[in-house]
Amino acid sequence: MAFSKIKLPVGLLAMALFGLLLLSLxxxxxxxxxxxxxxxxxxxxxxxxxxxxxxxxxxxxxxxxSLGRQLRKQEAGSKLTFRxxxxxxxxxxxxxxxxxxxxxxxxxxxxxxxxxxxxxxAMDDALELSQVSLxxxxxxxxxxxxxxxxALANKSDTLMALEIAxxxxxxEAREMAVFTGSGRIVASSSVNPSDILPNMPDEQVWLQxxxxxxxxxxxxxxxxxxxxxxxxxxxxxxxxxLQALFAVPVRIADLADSIEFAFVRYQEMRFLQRSLxxxxxxxxxxxxxxxxxxxxxxxxxxxxxxxxxVKELVKGxxxxxxxxxxxxxxxxxxxxxxxLVESFNLMTKRIARSRDEARAASLEVxxxxxYLEIILANLTTGVISFDANCKIRTANQAAYRILHIxxxxxxxxKLNALIEDYPEMADSLETLRDLxxxxxxxxxxxxxxxxxxxxxxxxxxxxxxxxxxGVRMGAxxxxxxxxxxxxxxxxxxxxxxxRRLAHEIKNPLTPIQLSAERLQHKLTQELSEESAKMLSRxxxxxxxxxxxxxxxxxxxxxxxxxxxxxxxxxxLLDLVRDVMNLYALQSGVRFTLAAEGSEFPVEVDPxxxxxxxxxxxxxxxxxxxxxxxxxxxxxxxxxxNLDYVELAIYDEGVGLESDQIARIFEPYVTNKxxxxxxxxxxxxxxxxxxxxxxxxxxxxxxxxxxxIQLPGA
Amino acid sequence: xxxxxxxxKAVLICAIGLLPLSVDAGGYGVHVRSVAISQxxxxxxxxxxxxxxxxxxxxxxxxxxxGVPLSWEVKLRWLKARKLWLDEIRVEKVVxxxxxxxxxxxxxxxxxxxxxxxxxxxxxNNALAEMSxxxxxxxxxxxxxxxxxxxxxxxDREALPTPLRPEAWLSQQWDLSSDWSVWPFQK
Numbered sequence: 001m002a003f004s005k006i007k008l009p010v011g012l013l014a015m016a017l018f019g020l021l022l023l024s025l026x027x028x029x030x031x032x033x034x035x036x037x038x039x040x041x042x043x044x045x046x047x048x049x050x051x052x053x054x055x056x057x058x059x060x061x062x063x064x065x066s067l068g069r070q071l072r073k074q075e076a077g078s079k080l081t082f083r084x085x086x087x088x089x090x091x092x093x094x095x096x097x098x099x100x101x102x103x104x105x106x107x108x109x110x111x112x113x114x115x116x117x118x119x120x121x122a123m124d125d126a127l128e129l130s131q132v133s134l135x136x137x138x139x140x141x142x143x144x145x146x147x148x149x150x151a152l153a154n155k156s157d158t159l160m161a162l163e164i165a166x167x168x169x170x171x172e173a174r175e176m177a178v179f180t181g182s183g184r185i186v187a188s189s190s191v192n193p194s195d196i197l198p199n200m201p202d203e204q205v206w207l208q209x210x211x212x213x214x215x216x217x218x219x220x221x222x223x224x225x226x227x228x229x230x231x232x233x234x235x236x237x238x239x240x241x242l243q244a245l246f247a248v249p250v251r252i253a254d255l256a257d258s259i260e261f262a263f264v265r266y267q268e269m270r271f272l273q274r275s276l277x278x279x280x281x282x283x284x285x286x287x288x289x290x291x292x293x294x295x296x297x298x299x300x301x302x303x304x305x306x307x308x309x310v311k312e313l314v315k316g317x318x319x320x321x322x323x324x325x326x327x328x329x330x331x332x333x334x335x336x337x338x339x340l341v342e343s344f345n346l347m348t349k350r351i352a353r354s355r356d357e358a359r360a361a362s363l364e365v366x367x368x369x370x371y372l373e374i375i376l377a378n379l380t381t382g383v384i385s386f387d388a389n390c391k392i393r394t395a396n397q398a399a400y401r402i403l404h405i406x407x408x409x410x411x412x413x414k415l416n417a418l419i420e421d422y423p424e425m426a427d428s429l430e431t432l433r434d435l436x437x438x439x440x441x442x443x444x445x446x447x448x449x450x451x452x453x454x455x456x457x458x459x460x461x462x463x464x465x466x467x468x469x470g471v472r473m474g475a476x477x478x479x480x481x482x483x484x485x486x487x488x489x490x491x492x493x494x495x496x497x498x499r500r501l502a503h504e505i506k507n508p509l510t511p512i513q514l515s516a517e518r519l520q521h522k523l524t525q526e527l528s529e530e531s532a533k534m535l536s537r538x539x540x541x542x543x544x545x546x547x548x549x550x551x552x553x554x555x556x557x558x559x560x561x562x563x564x565x566x567x568x569x570x571x572l573l574d575l576v577r578d579v580m581n582l583y584a585l586q587s588g589v590r591f592t593l594a595a596e597g598s599e600f601p602v603e604v605d606p607x608x609x610x611x612x613x614x615x616x617x618x619x620x621x622x623x624x625x626x627x628x629x630x631x632x633x634x635x636x637x638x639x640x641n642l643d644y645v646e647l648a649i650y651d652e653g654v655g656l657e658s659d660q661i662a663r664i665f666e667p668y669v670t671n672k673x674x675x676x677x678x679x680x681x682x683x684x685x686x687x688x689x690x691x692x693x694x695x696x697x698x699x700x701x702x703x704x705x706x707x708i709q710l711p712g713a
Numbered sequence: 714x715x716x717x718x719x720x721x722k723a724v725l726i727c728a729i730g731l732l733p734l735s736v737d738a739g740g741y742g743v744h745v746r747s748v749a750i751s752q753x754x755x756x757x758x759x760x761x762x763x764x765x766x767x768x769x770x771x772x773x774x775x776x777x778x779x780g781v782p783l784s785w786e787v788k789l790r791w792l793k794a795r796k797l798w799l800d801e802i803r804v805e806k807v808v809x810x811x812x813x814x815x816x817x818x819x820x821x822x823x824x825x826x827x828x829x830x831x832x833x834x835x836x837x838n839n840a841l842a843e844m845s846x847x848x849x850x851x852x853x854x855x856x857x858x859x860x861x862x863x864x865x866x867x868x869d870r871e872a873l874p875t876p877l878r879p880e881a882w883l884s885q886q887w888d889l890s891s892d893w894s895v896w897p898f899q900k
Binding site: 042134204217256265279 | 775814818832874875876
């Protein structure tokens with residue numbers, strides 16, 4: 001993993017590569033000179049440069065391929081890189097191509113100008129002159145040798161040995177020797193006394209001697225100079241050969257050598273004319289291609305270096321667009337782009353800070369909103385807000401608890417949707433809708449509707465909402481379930497009435513009763529029998545009515561009396577069984593008891609609950625005229641995180657009218673001829689004093705059904 | 714698959730293009746015609762008489778006639794045969810040969826490593842004929858009838874003038890070397 005962190009200095013690397021390339025090209029240029037010591041390395045240098053060319057070409061191809069991929073992927077900065085690179089290549093290629101073309105033209109014309117007919121002829125003439133000069137010299141030496149061979153003809157070997165030195169000096173030969181046909185040396189003489197053995201002819205010379213009888217040639221000598229070898233046959237009894245070696249004067253030899261060197265060099269150059277053109281063209285092409293490819297590669301590096309901050313900026317802006325406001329870019333250089341990057345970093349910092357502040361404010365607002373929502377949610381008062389189009393915007397939990405409608409599901413919908421889904425509340429909701437739409441003033445209205453627990457009364461208050469500009473934004477409606485409050489007010493009123501009745505009516509009743517009985521007692525004997533009977537009837541009626549009024553007042557007193565509960569924990573099932581058994585023995589009504597379990601613990605005043613059971617069962621018996629069946633059921637229910645014991649009593653009597661149901665628990669509401677109308681009012685009062693609820697089960701249609709829920713112990 | 718077809722097509726075209734050059738290559742080159750081995754006076758001294766065949770291409774002939782010297786190296790190896798491994802080199806010798814035209818004398822000079830002097834020839838054929846006959850003395854002991862003599866003649870392209878070298882490496886006209894030829898040891 002550490003290798004990835006190693007970053008080579010690209011500029012240094014590129015400079016080193018360029019240095020190597022220049023060195024290699026310089027070496028190859030030097031090696032192309034035939035006289036250079038590097039000429040032996042020419043082929044290797046050519047190969048090295050060719051490899052360098054291939055490497056550079058591969059690098060450029062890889063970079064072009066990479067750029068192509070970036071362009072296809074539409075990566076940041078790729079188009080800018082492509083444009084800059086295209087511009088650079090065009091600017092570099094055009095002058096390079098022009099220079100290359102004219103250089104090649106100039107080179108070829110220059111090489112062609114080296115050779116022409118005049119120089120060819122001059123060189124040929126110079127060589128021929130040298131050859132003629134040497135040839136004349138050779139012919140002169142041939143004549144001299146012939147003279148000596150003639151002089152030595154028919155002489156003995158001894159004489160030849162004696163005379164040969166003189167003859168050599170006479171004709172100024174370097175060496176002179178006489179040998180037989182088999183190569184045996186007869187006599188010899190040399191200008192150099194240390195040369196004991198003469199320079200003997202080789203096989204070719206012998207071959208020519210055998211064929212022609214003489215040999216002459218200009219040949220290189222042992223010192224690198226030129227010598228003339230002449231071999232003549234000597235007329236004798238036995239075949240003898242005279243060989244004379246003549247040194248060509250140094251000056252002539254040097255001149256001839258110089259001419260020969262120039263001629264050979266010229267001939268070689270003429271032969272190499274095409275190769276020279278090709279070689280120089282190759283060298284020039286190599287230089288051009290290497291320079292061009294290296295420049296393109298360097299352009300890739302430099303442009304990438306230049307575009308890098310732009311690429312980072314593009315990535316940075318993309319990151320900012322994606323919401324990463326903390327994006328910071330590295331400042332690669334202290335130039336214009338570096339200044340741009342610094343400005344970008346400053347901008348993102350400020351944006352991030354603003355974002356943080358906005359987020360903090362938003363969080364604060366959110367926390368406030370949540371706090372308000374919590375307050376609203378925990379309010380016992382229902383709150384529903386509407387927008388200008390009467391669409392529900394918010395609703396708290398109390399709204400659901402009071403209305404028994406999941407109002408929050410209808411957020412964003414109009415009240416009409418609520419009306420369509422809950423037609424039983426249509427009248428009340430339509431009233432509310434009209435109130436909400438009617439105007440810009442506060443309003444208050446009491447609305448009644450039938451809830452699952454019976455008739456409910458709501459006290460609704462509406463407040464229109466306005467913006468700062470005074471535009472109506474909607475409205476908020478606050479409502480409370482005042483059913484219990486109204487009931488309590490009613491109860492209190494009835495309690496007051498009962499107390500007053502007890503105080504104002506019951507007190508005079510006893511004197512009235514006593515007075516009526518005294519009147520009967522005093523006057524019965526004094527009146528006629530018929531009058532006495534009538535008095536007796538009237539008195540009895542007065543007493544009966546006074547008794548009835550006393551009972552009524554006692555019932556009122558009972559209803560109005562404050563609760564004095566003796567609460568204890570009991571099993572409601574046992575209490576129900578006791579009361580049920582009592583009535584089962586006394587009447588012909590059948591009882592059924594269905595209990596889901598055996599323990600139904602409640603903390604109640606047993607006497608009060610017993611009275612409740614008496615009232616309900618007595619009502620049922622009277623409703624069924626003493627015949628029929630009363631079903632009693634007991635079960636545990638869990639509601640609002642509390643355990644309740646639910647007691648239900650169903651009869652098969654005449655049942656209740658729908659208009660009676662709403663007011664059945666109010667005092668003096670009864671459908672019995674002799675009833676006071678206080679029985680169910682007392683039942684409801686007792687149940688509510690124990691924290692329970694009672695309602696009429698409207699779903700039951702075979703008679704009347706009452707459901708009581710008491711908190712479990 | 715399409716890429717493979719293109720490559721095969723390119724190779725085929727190249728092969729067809731090089732066909733005429735390969736055919737022409739038979740007219741020139743250097744070959745080892747025969748090798749004769751004889752024992753010298755000394756016990757471990759042997760003389761190899763090698764008969765070579767030098768045939769110059771038109772380009773090489775023109776080069777010689779224009780004064781360009783041509784150089785070869787005759788490499789000789791006396792090999793001891795081994796069954797499970799490469800042959801062992803008992804002795805090895807390299808004989809340089811140079812052919813050059815002397816314009817002033819209008820003769821062809823042959824310099825060879827086994828002779829001190831320069832041999833001059835009036836014609837190119839004579840010079841080549843002289844170069845073809847090579848006498849080389851080798852010294853080795855414990856020779857076996859399974860020994861072999863390997864000979865190779867290598868044309869020295871690097872001895873050519875520098876402008877000519879790239880062409881010499883690329884053109885078959887300058888392929889004036891022989892392959893290794895192996896000859897059995899026969900006294």
